[in-house]
Amino acid sequence: MSEKTKKQVYRIEGLSCSNCAAKFEKNVAQLPKVTTAKVNFGAGKLLIEGEATIAEIEAAGAFENLLVRNEHDTEKRINTQELFIKKNGHLLISIILIVLAFGFQLVNREDFSKILYIMAIVIGGFHLFKEGFSDLISLDFTMEGLMTIAILGAALIGEWTEGAIVVLLFAVSEALERFSMDKARQSIRSLMDIAPKEALIKRNNVEQRMNVSEIQVGDIMIIKPGQKIAMDGQVIKGHSAVNQAAITGEAVPVEKQLDDAVFAGTLNGEGMLEVVVTKLVNDTTLAKIIHLVEGAQGERAPAQAFVDVFAKYYTPTIMAIAALVVTVPPLFFDGDWHTWLYQGLSLLVVGCPCSLVISTPVAIVSAIGNAARNGVLVKGGIYLEEIGGINAIAFDKTGTLTKGTPVVTDFIPTDLNNEEKYLSIIAALEAYSQHPLASAILKKANEKAIPYQAIVVHHFTSVTGKGVQGEIEGLTYSVGSPTFFENILAKNPSMTETYQTLQQQGKTVMLLGTNEKILAVIAVADELRASSTSTIPKLHHLGIEHTIMLTGDNTATAELIGKQVGVTHIKGDLLPQDKLDYIKSLQQMYGKVAMVGDGVNDAPALAASNVGIAMGGAGTDTALETADIALMGDDLQKLPFIVTLSRQTLKIIKQNITFSLGIKLAALLLILPGWLTLWLAIIADMGATLLVTLNGLRLMKIKA
Template sequence: MAESTDKKNVYRVEGFTCANCAGKFENNVKQLPGVQDAKVNFGASKISVYGDTTIEELEKAGAFENLKVAPEKAQREATADSNKEEKEPFYKKHSTLLNAALLIVFGYLSLIVNGEENLITSLLFAASIVIGGFSLFKVGFKNLMRFEFDMKTLMTVAIIGAAVIGEWAEGAIVVILFAISEALERFSMDRARQSIRSLMDIAPKEALVRRNGQEMMIHVDDIALGDIMIVKPGQKIAMDGVVVSGYSAVNQAAITGESVPVEKKVDDDVFAGTLNEEGLLEVKVTKLVDDTTIAKIIHLVEEAQGERAPSQAFVDKFAKYYTPIIMIVAALVAVIPPLFFGGDWTTWIYQGLSVLVVGCPCALVISTPISIVSAIGNAAKKGVLIKGGVYLEEMGALKAIAFDKTGTLTRGVPVVTDFNVLNKAANEKELLSIITALEYRSQHPLASAIMRKAEESNISYSDITVEDFSSITGKGIKGSVNGTTYYIGNPKLFKELQTVHFTPDQEQLVASLQNQGKTAMIVGTEKDILAVIAVADEVRDSSMGVIQKLHQLGIKKTIMLTGDNKGTATAIAGSVGVSDVQAELLPQDKLDFIKQLRSEYGNVAMVGDGINDAPALAASTVGIAMGGAGTDTALETADVALMGDDLRKLPFAIKLSRNALSIIKQNITFALAIKLIALLLVIPGWLTLWIAILSDMGATLLVALNGLRLMRVKE
């Protein structure tokens, strides 16, 4: 089953027990003939292979760990099989470990009855070592032959040494405890990966599709663009598409993290994996199964888990030198006291072997990946897409955050905020219908706000006949209704109409609205000013609360960057509570300002919509895009995407990142401290193989449990 050389092939891998083993598998694959490069993603249990190879060759490269390899797509279909595997009885799954443990029990019974020097006692412990440690020794011996030093090499040398000096019982216990430690490590990583597996199971594998007048259940891989899906109440939507018939509320929590169902009507977009709660929907498929938003999220999250964070890079580099150093220290402990200080050889060889076991870097190696996988998985389930461990760490260290105004702090949709009728003789509803009929013919961006206002007030305007309509460039519009000419425009337009008197009170009203960041339009005839209508880009309800939370979290500077005029910008900045505002900026100015902030504060985030803010997003330490769901640009360009277009997710993302940073530091410190304490026990000669393996196992377990806490961080 040869793969083509001109593209990357991704495979799922089953059987990784530790990050070191994943690194060894990667090196083995790189050495295969026809392979140019390979990259293992331990967090997602995947390998990307660049070049020409077969599954058989890949499995041979992973034979040391009994790894099973399958193409990524085929593995996706095998969810049911993996579920069957999970249901395998406990005693069958861990039969080797249980048999070895049983032999240890018999060994201790024989020890009580027959004594330590008895042949049967020694044979029982030796049998336990061979059965429980067979897979460990197989790899350990190969490593020794190649002078490769990893944790399995350390354990193999330690157990052989224990057998040589007659410590059969302790050698057997070390084998069992190491096997338990590896099982716990594997279980912990599987728990962390479960958050991604649960994402994979969100979207249905089949959908009810209408083709040629017939309804049929079709597998998602066979659904074509343009097919019409029929989604009944209570069913999940299988593919991204657009509603062509029906009305319903759809729960999008799986994609966007929104807890409240979203209203969906004709022409609205829907996403694969979301739940149709109320009405029947007919949906036209717009994306193939591998291009859906949920497929992209899964892909990006898995890629993110493979991105090494700075702390992980440090650990990987440290572990590379750490293991050989431990081997040297153990040899010195075993040799120096007997040679130079008259120590007993058996005692100090035993101490040296204990040093080897203490030196096993399980806890250190797992400390960072388990934290990153847990945090990124938790964020994805809450509607925050973090595209790598590096961004997770950098978000935790942010000092300043810049916000684009339109579509980020504001909704990006203009609305009518004020409608002041100044002429008592005018009828409010009748006047609004005339204004809307005129604006309907206008191309002005603010016209849509007035039309929406009329629709919300149930005011009809389509039956009004407008004559002599014309646009007055830079000033407004005019048109005749029932023989009367109406003007809508800025104050300049009416000041130029000599027949209209603009009173100080009216001027003050317009100035007041403008100071509030609103665009004021005057409505009148050639004789009278009839009304003032104000339109503004509405501030998001959540913006003020989010800025307050960010300041409480210790973000030193929040700054709004906008191309809008200073009056509007200052008004909006005041209402949301940002610490600074910069207005009338071009995209280049935003970019320059971000660079300036970086030089001043170091770690700076930019929050924008991912399209016109692309240069500024790229220049910031962390680019955060609003509305990742359905927005390919935001998903591709940003380092972090807030899927539900919900700014309230930002404080949660920062809190999660800080927790992750803290837990990674705790884990590394704890893993190294416990090793150091155990090593110090060598000085008085108190270190035993028991203490050594229990300290290693305890450290691994605590580090894993500490990392898994990140899955429970709430908003």
């Protein structure tokens, strides 16, 4: 790969606003060996095509003291104390100078006081002025440009004290923005630290500790009790319970045994496991989650897109209004130039769009990070907004409302004394069968510890459409549908009634018998998820009145399952195309519709819906790639959580925008009686920024 097409990804610390991100992106793109540059503001990441050193990239972000490190650099380049001093050294010096200047004012040494205030303005506002002048020269109306004009104007009319305070408070405001955005980003970055950087690997029968970057697919990973799992893999030896909360949000540890999948970042319980590595470190489920969520944090939600467009016209409008405030009263109403210049400067300060610009991204980033930590992967801000406005949700049945794996629900022997014997015969015959329901019967036998493996079956045959047959201890036994036992059932009405009753309940019913009599009835059905029956009422309580079950199963079975879970509409006998058509008809009836499926066979319906929600995100590449939202732990109870989180996010965004614009409007009204001061303006602007930031960070605390 040539230098021009080489791709590099870096993490950026200190990006506080989208305007700064755009400016930084532009600066990096202008570096000599860089072809293109793209900044993901939400995730705090930089992607460049070409080549640049970290020093060059940091120089491009020097206007905001940005710190840069390689995406996979696990070492901290600077400790917390050094980081704070490097970012805010000018702020600390300005505070000291302003305190000294104020002290000299108290002892009537205005000459020393003035010098110290000027020094505070120059030192505290150096980066501000550098960017502000550059932006004004290029007619780029930014926050830095607004503040530069305001501070120079304050100096022009001799308001040195207020000019210094404006510089100080603006620097504090920027520091708060950086802190809040870094904190919001950290909600998902913290996932990077949960997987160990080393693992005990057995390669060529030699055990050694290796860095995860050196581990290859096929290596054997040894995981001791209480250790975190470093890589995705499959259990080849051992048995344990693994806490998967970091990946799936499941609170209860999951049993792991031979052939079960395990994920990087999960915590092993009390058993020893040997696991064959199935994915490289950058391809693990955890790595994909982090990558997808950071990509989602970088995508603009509709509300954020609106704010960005609004701010583009808002800033020059504020400058124009400030110019009118300065000139109109003195020119047409005999106003005092000094007074109205001061009011105009105050308007510029309070009109700074900091709080407006930060109001939406901090909320979106916080919400998406919180969702990921609770086992819900949201692919972008647009889907986070959409799910809150959903009027109807359609559910696939198999694998969504049900577990997708059949289980034995009923076993009714004609002779209770021979219950174990009859079950062992059925299991022995089904052990030779390839029928999908055979696994459910064998699982039942294993649960009851019935030794069916010891039974010898002779002359085993499988009869298509009927069942299986074999000879055991000289007697021929059959397991299958009623067609195997037509003559016997005609003489046994009670058994026929039992069979029909179970069948009417939507179960697949089989009989065990000989050529002379029926010995037992066994019923198999797809097991309902425990979360299904509790989730649907919660969605109804949230105001989503229309819940629809769509399935390819027969209508009778669909009706039974649908009534158990409590959905409002049930549609059976549907092909994939029928599901797609029905989703479109739901959209015409109810507006916004979500579809919940397994991410594979429901792909057309998922794609057609306003929000496609996939079950089984953990370890399922298809679900992660195709769905708009993935429920990592197959837990439907996360649906009400994400709907609530979405609505709260929209509520907070609206609160933030309304509050930010309200502060600006109040400032305009204070100009008329001449009550707006520079002090009040900067405090109002900083206060608004702080409040909308803290309001957005509240989304990190919403629980599933």
